[in-house]
Amino acid sequence: MWTIRDLPMNQRTMHFADRLYAAAKSRGNSLCVGLDPRWEQLPEAVRRRHPGNTLDAVARAFEEFCLRVLDIVAPLVPIVKPQSAFFESCGPAGMTALQRVLRRARELGLLTILDSKRNDIASTAAAYADAAFAGTRIDKESHPVWAADALTVNPYLGRDAVEPFLAAARKTQAGVFILVRTSNAGAGLFQDLVCDGKPLYQHVGEAVAAWTRENLGACGDGDVGAVVGATHPAELARLRTLLPDVPFLIPGYGAQGGTAADIAAGFRSDGTGAIVNSSRGITASFAPAEPAWEAAIDKATRDAIAQLRRDTPMGRL
Amino acid sequence: MWTIRDLPMNQRTMHFADRLYAAAKSRGNSLCVGLDPRWEQLPEAVRRRHPGNTLDAVARAFEEFCLRVLDIVAPLVPIVKPQSAFFESCGPAGMTALQRVLRRARELGLLTILDSKRNDIASTAAAYADAAFAGTRIDKESHPVWAADALTVNPYLGRDAVEPFLAAARKTQAGVFILVRTSNAGAGLFQDLVCDGKPLYQHVGEAVAAWTRENLGACGDGDVGAVVGATHPAELARLRTLLPDVPFLIPGYGAQGGTAADIAAGFRSDGTGAIVNSSRGITASFAPAEPAWEAAIDKATRDAIAQLRRDTPMGRL
Numbered sequence: 282m283w284t285i286r287d288l289p290m291n292q293r294t295m296h297f298a299d300r301l302y303a304a305a306k307s308r309g310n311s312l313c314v315g316l317d318p319r320w321e322q323l324p325e326a327v328r329r330r331h332p333g334n335t336l337d338a339v340a341r342a343f344e345e346f347c348l349r350v351l352d353i354v355a356p357l358v359p360i361v362k363p364q365s366a367f368f369e370s371c372g373p374a375g376m377t378a379l380q381r382v383l384r385r386a387r388e389l390g391l392l393t394i395l396d397s398k399r400n401d402i403a404s405t406a407a408a409y410a411d412a413a414f415a416g417t418r419i420d421k422e423s424h425p426v427w428a429a430d431a432l433t434v435n436p437y438l439g440r441d442a443v444e445p446f447l448a449a450a451r452k453t454q455a456g457v458f459i460l461v462r463t464s465n466a467g468a469g470l471f472q473d474l475v476c477d478g479k480p481l482y483q484h485v486g487e488a489v490a491a492w493t494r495e496n497l498g499a500c501g502d503g504d505v506g507a508v509v510g511a512t513h514p515a516e517l518a519r520l521r522t523l524l525p526d527v528p529f530l531i532p533g534y535g536a537q538g539g540t541a542a543d544i545a546a547g548f549r550s551d552g553t554g555a556i557v558n559s560s561r562g563i564t565a566s567f568a569p570a571e572p573a574w575e576a577a578i579d580k581a582t583r584d585a586i587a588q589l590r591r592d593t594p595m596g597r598l
Numbered sequence: 599m600w601t602i603r604d605l606p607m608n609q610r611t612m613h614f615a616d617r618l619y620a621a622a623k624s625r626g627n628s629l630c631v632g633l634d635p636r637w638e639q640l641p642e643a644v645r646r647r648h649p650g651n652t653l654d655a656v657a658r659a660f661e662e663f664c665l666r667v668l669d670i671v672a673p674l675v676p677i678v679k680p681q682s683a684f685f686e687s688c689g690p691a692g693m694t695a696l697q698r699v700l701r702r703a704r705e706l707g708l709l710t711i712l713d714s715k716r717n718d719i720a721s722t723a724a725a726y727a728d729a730a731f732a733g734t735r736i737d738k739e740s741h742p743v744w745a746a747d748a749l750t751v752n753p754y755l756g757r758d759a760v761e762p763f764l765a766a767a768r769k770t771q772a773g774v775f776i777l778v779r780t781s782n783a784g785a786g787l788f789q790d791l792v793c794d795g796k797p798l799y800q801h802v803g804e805a806v807a808a809w810t811r812e813n814l815g816a817c818g819d820g821d822v823g824a825v826v827g828a829t830h831p832a833e834l835a836r837l838r839t840l841l842p843d844v845p846f847l848i849p850g851y852g853a854q855g856g857t858a859a860d861i862a863a864g865f866r867s868d869g870t871g872a873i874v875n876s877s878r879g880i881t882a883s884f885a886p887a888e889p890a891w892e893a894a895i896d897k898a899t900r901d902a903i904a905q906l907r908r909d910t911p912m913g914r915l
Contacts, residue, residue, distance in 0.1 A: 317722065320736055334736045336743070366718055366725040370734040372743045373693040380689065400715050400752055401683055402782040405634065408683040417687040419637055419651045426653070426689045435717055437754040437777060441784030460754060465719040467758030474793035474801060481798065484791060 296498030297431065297456035298528055302553055304359030304392050309598055310586045311553075313394065313530070314354045315560030316363040316382060318343040322565040324574040340374035343367065347382045350564055353578050355389035357586065360430075362530075362558055365397035383427055394530065394556075395429035398460060402442045410449035431456035433508060433530070436485050443492070447505065451496060456504045456528070461486045461520065464510025464533030482516065483523065490524040502528050502554070509547065511539025511557070518546035521554065529555045535562025535585065541592035552597035559585050613815030614748065614773035615845055619870055621676030621709050626915055627903045628870075630711065630847070631671045632877025633680040633699060635660040639882040641891040657691035660684065664699045667881055670895050672706035674903065677747075679847075679875055682714035700744055711847065711873075712746035715777060719759045727766035748773035750825060750847070753802050760809070764822065768813060773821045773845070778803045778837065781827025781850030799833065800840065807841040819845050819871070826864065828856025828874070835863035838871065846872045852879025852902065858909035869914035876902050 295303075305311040320328070320339050323346050331342035351361065363386075368379035386393045399409040408417070413432040416423035434446050436459045446457050462472055462482040472482040486507055493503025503526050509517050511533035521529070529547050533539040534557050547555040559581075566581035567574040590596035612620070622628040637645070637656050640663050648659035668678065680703075685696035703710045716726040725734070730749040733740035751763050753776045763774050779789055779799040789799040803824055810820025820843050826834050828850035838846070846864050850856040851874050864872040876898075883898035884891040907913035 319721070334739065334741075336734060336736075336741050339734075339736055364718075364722055366716075366722045366729075369693075370725040370729040370743060372697065372729075372734075373690045376686075376690040376693050398717050398752075399683075400717075401681075402780060404636070405681055405683045408687040412683075412687040412689075417653060417656075417689075419653070419656055422651065424651075424653050426687060435715075435752050435754055437752050437788060438780045438782060439784040439787035439789065441782050441787075442780070463719060463755050463759070465755060465758050467756040470756035470758075470805070471754060471798065471801060472756065474791075474798060476791035476793040476798065481788065481791060481793065484788060488787070 293454040295454060297450070297454055297504040298498035298502035299500050300430070300454070301360070301392060301456070301528060301556070302500045302502070305598055308357065308359045310358060310590060310595055311556045311598065312358045312582070312586050312589060313360045313362050313556045313558040314350065314358055314563050314582065315396070315532070315558045316347045316350060316361055316564065317560040318346055318367050318564070323569060324567070324571065325569045326572065326574070328569070336371045337374040340368070340371035340378045343371065343375065344378035344381055348385050349575065350578060351382070351385050351389055351391065353575055354582050355391055357582050360392040360394060360556060361386050362394040362396050364560070365395060380427065383429060387428070392430045394431040394433065394458065395427050396433045398433050398435050400435035400438055400442060402438060403445070406442055407445035407449065410446045414449045414453045414455045429455065431458055431506070433458045433460065435460050436488070440488065440492070447492065450504060456506060458506040458508050458530045459485065459489045461489060461507040462509045462513055462516045464512045464537055464539070468510065468513070486520050486524050490527050493527050497526060502526055506530055508532065511544045512537060514543040514546060517544065521547055521549070530558060531555055532558045535559045541588045545593040548594040550594055552594040557589055610771040612771060613813070614767070614771055614821040615815035615819035616817050617747070617771070618677070618709060618773070618845060618873070619817045619819070622915055625674065625676045627675060627907060627912055628873045628915065629675045629899070629903050629906060630677045630679050630873045630875040631667065631675055631880050631899065632713070632875045633664045633667060633678055633881065634877040635663055635684050635881070639878070640886060641884070641888065642886045643889065643891070645886070653688045654691040657685070657688035657695045660688065660692065661695035661698055665702050666892065667895060668699070668702050668706055668708065670892055671880070671899050672708055674899050677709040677711060677873060678703050679711040679713050681877070682712060697744065700746060704745070709747045711748040711750065711775065712744050713750045715750050715752050717752035717755050717759060719755060720762070723759055724762035724766065727763045731766045731770045731772045746772065748775055748823070750775045750777065752777050753805070757805065757809070764809065767821060773823060775823040775825050775847045776802065776806045778806060778824040779826045779830055779833045781829045781854055781856070785827065785830070803837050803841050807844050810844050814843060817870070819843055823847055825849065828861045829854060831860040831863060834861065838864055838866070847875060848872055849875045852876045853882070858905045862910040865911040867911055869911040874906055
């Protein structure tokens with residue numbers, strides 16, 4: 282069986298989808314732990330070690346908490362998804378914390394999806410993409426910034442704006458997850474508008490399917506995935522049928538209301554094809570005053586895996 | 599006449615659109631200088647002062663360059679637009695540079711649009727929005743991160759995802775610019791899809807018009823603007839007619855190929871209604887070896903203003 286190690290960027294010789302499925306098979310699940318640290322949800326024990334109510338203190342608390350979460354979940358799950366917004370909200374110190382969280386995840390053998398929903402055009406998109414993957418170029422040398430395995434990207438600007446993300450990802454055998462059908466209640470305002478007989482999200486999904494077929498891995502999936510919310514089971518089922526080669530990243534499980542039954546249709550029958558993200562359901566699975574918060578995270582992770590293995594095709598991994 | 603000063607966040611008592619138009623009237627133009635620093639385009643004189651080819655050195659060079667640009671353009675233009683991507687591409691040190699650039703712009707009396715095209719849902723969107731405007735809350739106190747006057751936001755996720763940005767902006771009399779029709783050649787892939795008889799970008803534009811009417815300033819414009827590329831003059835003219843209360847931010851002038859004549863239709867006949875951004879046309883208006891690069895920036899700014907005042911209604915400001 283393939284094993285996932287902390288490969289330096291230039292030794293990433295395996296296709297993103299193959300790395301993803303090898304990691305999922307090795308853990309027997311494709312649960313992704315979302316790292317969305319919020320000050321008011323941190324364990325009080327962690328908060329007390331970072332007093333002063335400054336952004337720098339909060340950033341250090343986020344780092345301590347997330348590193349501990351990584352230690353707990355690394356033996357259990359294949360992949361984690363830090364959410365840029367919460368690190369950015371601490372300013373520069375938050376970005377340092379994010380770098381350290383991503384580095385520790387790699388060291389622990391976890392794959393990383395940097396959830397920052399980036400989007401821009403031309404050389405500006407390339408700046409985001411180089412930072413996410415191969416590193417920022419200075420006089421032809423690349424300097425790693427986030428060194429993530431995958432990045433979430435917003436598709437509104439079109440293929441030429443997505444292109445720099447694909448190009449940068451493909452240099453390091455990384456992946457891109459395109460927002461197709463998001464998990465918020467109002468996602469349909471634009472995403473459900475019907476154009477040429479089908480909703481916008483389906484147009485985006487079919488574009489993603491075409492892009493992913495440009496670079497398929499040995500496992501049959503490509504390196505461009507689709508973000509499809511667990512909160513829209515009908516759309517999820519429809520997209521799974523329409524986009525056979527596309528790995529799905531499914532947010533909205535747990536705290537946002539999506540159940541395991543809701544997301545079953547996001548998998549292929551062999552249990553592949555979907556990464557299910559849970560953030561607060563795991564990292565806020567305890568009251569801040571709870572001293573045994575680490576045990577709560579361990580239990581919530583194991584419970585989510587058990588539930589998903591029981592109620593979705595993930596059990597066949 | 600109103601004057602624009604560096605108001606602390608909690609003293610921003612004037613509506614964003616009123617601040618914008620007061621600033622434009624005081625300068626006699628609505629040119630926005632885009633701050634998109636690229637290492638290979640920096641003056642060699644600046645690069646030489648930051649040797650070592652590290653991200654930290656590049657971040658310090660970006661800061662030095664942008665601060666000097668601000669000094670040069672502050673007497674000439676009302677507003678500047680730092681591009682997050684280039685600062686983020688230097689890692690944490692780049693975010694420190696971005697904070698200092700935004701602070702200096704405020705000190706010089708310039709309005710600031712943080713161009714980061716952020717988008718997410720619920721409390722995650724709120725984290726980005728608080729960072730952009732009022733500051734990140736820790737135990738009910740707000741800690742400024744970017745303290746920008748406006749932020750660019752991607753609309754694909756729908757109104758409920760835009761809502762946290764509007765709410766945070768309205769707490770500090772700030773503004774939000776929603777991507778409607780972007781300036782890249784492939785913008786139409788999704789934005790031009792026809793739904794219910796009109797293209798997607800028009801649906802987005804009409805939503806922006808409804809959102810901006812929730813909070814109109816004394817000048818008659820609202821606090822939600824539209825990003826509409828200079829490279830699509832027909833769409834620009836159509837949107838100006840359809841969205842009377844919406845301030846436009848028009849990128850794509852100059853280096854991207856949009857001419858002053860192309861963007862004339864983006865203004866109302868009295869010269870209001872449009873902010874025209876130029877980035878490389880000003881900040882890369884010289885060869886890196888040019889010793890008189892500061893004079894080149896001054897001249898490029900004055901030339902752009904003169905051209906826009908001559909060839910668009912901006913001359914009536």
